[in-house]
Amino acid sequence: MKIKIPSIIKKQIIALTGFLLSGFVAAHLLGNIMIFFGPDAYNSYAKKLMSLGPILYLMEAGLIIIFLIHMGFTITLVIENRKARPIAYKKTPSTKKRSIATRIMPYTGTLIFAFVVLHLLDFKYNNHYGMVAGKLQEGLYARVYESFTDPLHSLLYIIAICAVSFHLTHAIQSMFQTFGLSSAKSHPYLVKISITIGVLIALIFGSLPIFVMVKEKAAQKPKVSFYDTSKEVMHNET
């Protein structure tokens, strides 16, 4: 016998997994802020994370499962929803209440997925070397730094961050509604909070590549130097 999950429960599962994923995004954001504090802070943070060993793998596996559940249920719902209106309107009702973020949810979601894959290949499953201010350095910092000095790379990153931001502006308030935690009174505030968080994420994450590019530009001018690169030692793999 096939157990049919009620539509509302499906959405609540999407909301719950989405909540967990945004928790990850928040933690990731806090970690990445370390870039602002230079290579030592960032690399030691990365090392600490790697030293978690099996716990990290467990968390990663969990994250992948959560991600797949989130996408799987969403895809089934999107397909069901398309089927619910077989004949389209000549003049489509809408745009009265729906924000752009709401309308493009499945697309921003797809974009985020594509980005996550790229992002992992880029930073997780790649060597951790990179050119920093014309010198080859070891460490995740250098890898990230070099990537961000490439304008195309930075642009892709910023687009993906905008997708996350848009996704969250709808998602956060939507989660409260789906769990039934919002009321007629609180709903308008929840919408505002959602938008604020979305914009903040876009600004903080989005400023990372810009920060690196500005820093690199400055480093290329011989006299201005943000930190002393002469002390940096090149490590050889042993």
Place this chain on the structure above:
Amino acid sequence: MKTINITVKVWRQENAVAKGHFEDYKLTEIDTDMSFLEMLDVLNEGLTLSGELPLAFDSDCREGICGMCGAVVNGEPHGPVKAVTICQLHMRSFTDGQTLVIESWRSKAFPVIKDIVVDRSAFDRIMMAGGYISVKTGTTTDANANLITSDIAEEAMDAAQCIGCGACVAACPNASAMLFVGAKVSHLSLLPQGKIECVERVRKMVTQMDKEGFGSCSNEYECSVSCPKEINISHIARMNRKMIKATIKSVVG
């Protein structure tokens, strides 16, 4: 008396299985004080006189209280005026020379019967699944026998305003019936008589709603804007909350 000339582009479909299409009709000297449905009556008079089949459309009270009427006009369920049904819409809301695209509600769960008349019995089946209370209510009780605070009474009344016209389904990008079901769930669960069966009711009504082929709510909030009774989306939130309870109960037993 002010009159306007308009063109109506309306959905014609012979029966449930036929393929529909849009047909253009020119209407001249339409009195702006006419209601929208009276304009359609004028159209039908003309069609009948010229030997064509009149346009089939639903209406009953023409007072905005029964929920029988409904059409999407230029992409707006019940037309451009907020918080009115199409029977309460007047031709003064339109301008001279305007083209009005008139369509039926579009949803798999609301199949077209003829022209812009749709079969909304899906709503009835959802109500039959759980939209009732099973206690004998007997004769009217004493006004103060059941104490209900005024804010609860108000909220139940707000939900009870739903006339089941289906505009929420028509407006929803997913053709979801959540506002309708949410309103019914809220209306009953807020009052002491309906509280008893609340959890079971939610489960039954939602199961039926899914069976009917309505889409899932993705919190677009278009429904509430198009609702002639301005039912608030907080009723959907209440139903979502109750659904968690219902599911835990059915899993744990």
